[in-house]
Structure formats: C-alpha cells, structure tokens
Amino acid sequence: MRIRLQATDTIITSSVAWIVLMLIGAFPVLAQEILPSWSDTVAKTRIVGFVKATTTEGGDGYVAPQDRIAVFDNDGTLWSEQPFYFQLGFMLDRVKTLAPQHPEWKTKEPFKSILEGDLKGIAKGGEKGIVELGMATHAGMTTDQFAKIVTDWFATAKHPKTGRPYDEMTFLPMRELLDYLRDNAFKTYIVSGGGVEFMRPITEKAYGIPPEQVVGSTIATEYAVVGDVPVLKRLPKIDFVDDGPGKPAGINKFIGRKPIFVAGNSDGDYEMLRWVTAAKGPAFAMIVHHTDAEREYAYDRKSEFGKLDKALDEAERRNWLVVDMKADWKKFYGFEN
Structure with a gap:
C-alpha cells in the first residue's frame, strides 16, 4: 500500500x-517594459540606446562595469523643488521652532524674511544661502542629533501644493531610470547643492542610493567627547559647497571616477554637464525641463529656484538631451492614478 x-x-x-x-x-x-512611466518619445529612445551601447560587449561604445558611473542632481531632477527647495522648507520649520529662543531674529536677515514668509527675499541667497542658513540654525549639535531631526521632519512634514509627504514627491520616471541603470551595472550617485546630511537620511528609502553615494554641500565637523561618548559636532562654518563648479570638484574628490551619465535640471548643473560630456569616449547628459504647470510646475529662465537658462541655450549644440516633462513623462509621481 x-x-x-x-x-x-x-x-x-x-x-x-x-x-x-x-x-x-x-x-x-x-518581457518587463523598460521605463514604463516614460512616453515612447525620442528621450526614452536615446536613453535606452545609450545604455544598450555601453553594455553590449564587443560594441564600439562598450564601457566596463566599473566605469559605469551615473550622477544625478537632486532638487528638481529627482524630486520637486517648487515652490521652494525641500531643504528650505525644513529650514523654515526649524527657524519657526527655534524663534522663541532668538528674539533678535525678528529684525535680522535671513530670519526676518523667514518669519514674515517672504520667500523672494530668502530665494535671493540661492542654495548657498540655504546652506549658510543651516550653519546658523544647526551649529553645535552632533551629526546623530541632526540626522534624527531630519528623519522626524520627513516623517511629518507635507508639501504645500499636494499635501503629500515630501518623500512621496520624488519623480517616478527618474526612479525608474535609476533602477534601469543599476539593472545594467551602473553605479548611481547623487551630486547636489543641498546639504549632504539633509539628504543622506532619506536617499536610500527614496531612491535606493545609500548614504555613501551622496555628494552634497557640507559644514565643518569636529571630533569631541561628550560625557565620555565620542561624537562629531557640527560647526557654524561652511566646509564645501557642491554647486556650480563645485560639482565636478566634488565628483573628483568624493567619487574618484569620471561619470559617463549625468542628469540635472538647472544652471547649477552646467559645469557638471560640460565636464562629463567633454570626456573622450561614451558620455550622456540630460536636462529635466519643467514644462507641466498642471501636474507639477512650469519654469526655467526666470525662476528663483532651479533657474535653467544658459544650460538650456547650449543643450542642442552640446548634444544634451532635454527631457520635456509634459511630453516625455506619462506620470510624475508614484501616487498618481
């Protein structure tokens, strides 16, 4: 049996x-669709063509895996940057929280503009001004304390236009692009003018990019022992501004390999775009152009945040792909129907 x-x-x-x-x-x-949130336009065709050329062994454009480095700006490229940079939103909330301890801020800039809600006055300082504001509002605390403040803020703060958490305001087509590149043995980095310690607590969750692959603006830190515990203290002093010409310098300093793929959205990325595409051999550059006022925002040459002027003028001549968000993207965010 x-x-x-x-x-x-x-x-x-x-x-x-x-x-x-x-x-x-x-x-x-x-077969799994490549870049499903991208429309079937020239933009998608060019991206896929470059990736296939650089990953096809024996082809003229083949690039060894260790040299497949891709760098991305963050604000306006991977997530939204209007009506202001996310880091500025964080600063606004921090200043309002700390204001009762600093009555002098009522008459001192840039705190005066922040407390009065004058975004134009704040914007004049650009990303460097935001970094400097960070020096004033967060000096003296440890790196661990700051990381917790940032993490807690992301857990509760909401975008002023959509009412969604800030970490949901990442662009779905760009997240797909990051995944697509990594699936083809590219190593992806963020190279942003924003504060590196502001971005690192969230980038792995948002983009799959670990903290050690995030390059950004930094403030000086020093080793100290507090209550017999070794810590790193944040000082009120700028160490490095990763914007404009600082971006190529930052890539060289912190990554050590020249990228073959670069993506940005503003004139703050101009030097990085030029430097990467001036290299001998395969190189690809793209600009994310904000053209959809209904689903996101439409802006370029006159914007206080993410101004795109010079880079837009030179894009065609330098063979940089300009991604028209309205025409080239089917969806902007993961929460869209």
Missing part, C-alpha cells in the same frame, strides 16, 4: 509538471 501511494504521488507530480510546462509554452512570459 505504501509503495502504491508513492507511485501514485510520482505519477500525479509528473502530470502537474507536464501541465505547467505546457502552459508556459502556450503563454510565454512577457
């Missing part, structure tokens, strides 16, 4: 396996 049951089980198992194989043959597995 026992032998007979085993034989029966074998027959049944073999029959099931045969049926599965027949079904697989009748219904072949569909």
Whole structure:
C-alpha cells in the first residue's frame, strides 16, 4: 500500500509538471517594459540606446562595469523643488521652532524674511544661502542629533501644493531610470547643492542610493567627547559647497571616477554637464525641463529656484538631451492614478 501511494504521488507530480510546462509554452512570459512611466518619445529612445551601447560587449561604445558611473542632481531632477527647495522648507520649520529662543531674529536677515514668509527675499541667497542658513540654525549639535531631526521632519512634514509627504514627491520616471541603470551595472550617485546630511537620511528609502553615494554641500565637523561618548559636532562654518563648479570638484574628490551619465535640471548643473560630456569616449547628459504647470510646475529662465537658462541655450549644440516633462513623462509621481 505504501509503495502504491508513492507511485501514485510520482505519477500525479509528473502530470502537474507536464501541465505547467505546457502552459508556459502556450503563454510565454512577457518581457518587463523598460521605463514604463516614460512616453515612447525620442528621450526614452536615446536613453535606452545609450545604455544598450555601453553594455553590449564587443560594441564600439562598450564601457566596463566599473566605469559605469551615473550622477544625478537632486532638487528638481529627482524630486520637486517648487515652490521652494525641500531643504528650505525644513529650514523654515526649524527657524519657526527655534524663534522663541532668538528674539533678535525678528529684525535680522535671513530670519526676518523667514518669519514674515517672504520667500523672494530668502530665494535671493540661492542654495548657498540655504546652506549658510543651516550653519546658523544647526551649529553645535552632533551629526546623530541632526540626522534624527531630519528623519522626524520627513516623517511629518507635507508639501504645500499636494499635501503629500515630501518623500512621496520624488519623480517616478527618474526612479525608474535609476533602477534601469543599476539593472545594467551602473553605479548611481547623487551630486547636489543641498546639504549632504539633509539628504543622506532619506536617499536610500527614496531612491535606493545609500548614504555613501551622496555628494552634497557640507559644514565643518569636529571630533569631541561628550560625557565620555565620542561624537562629531557640527560647526557654524561652511566646509564645501557642491554647486556650480563645485560639482565636478566634488565628483573628483568624493567619487574618484569620471561619470559617463549625468542628469540635472538647472544652471547649477552646467559645469557638471560640460565636464562629463567633454570626456573622450561614451558620455550622456540630460536636462529635466519643467514644462507641466498642471501636474507639477512650469519654469526655467526666470525662476528663483532651479533657474535653467544658459544650460538650456547650449543643450542642442552640446548634444544634451532635454527631457520635456509634459511630453516625455506619462506620470510624475508614484501616487498618481
């Protein structure tokens, strides 16, 4: 009886396996769509063409995996930057929280503009001004304390236009692009003018980019022992501004390999775009152009945040891909229907 049951089980198992194989043959597995949130336009075609050329062994454009470095600006490239930089939103909330301890801020800039809600006055300082504001509002605390403040803020703060958490305001097509590049053995980095310690607590969750692959503006830190515990204290002093010409310098200093793929959205990325595409061999540059006022924002040459003027003028001549967000993207955010 026992032998007979085993034989029966074998027959049944073999029959099931045969049926599965027949079904697989009748219904072949569909290939996963590449960049599904991108429209079938020239932009998608050029990106896919570059990736295929650089990853096809034996081809003229082949690049070894260790040299497949891709760098991305963050504000306006990977997530929204209007009506103000996310880091500025963080600063606004921090200043309001700390204001009762600093009555002098009522008459001192840039705190006066922040407390009065004067965004134009704040914007004049650009990303460097935001970094400097960070020096004033967060000096003296440890790096661990600051990381917790940032993490807690991201957990509760909401975008003023959509009412969504800031970490949901990442661009779905760009997240797909990051995944697509990594699936093809590219190593992806963020190279942003924003504060590196503001970005690092969130980038792995938001983009799959670990903290050690984030390059940004930094303030000076020093080693100290507090209550017999070694810590790193943040000082009210700028160490490095990773914007404009600082971006190529930052890539060289912190990454050590010249990228072959670069993405930005503003004139703050101009030097990085030029430097990467001036290299011998395969190189690809793209500019994310904000053209959809309904789904996001439409801005370029006259914007206080993410101004795009010079880089836009030179894009065609330098063979930089300009991504028209309205025409080239089917969806902007993961929460869209």
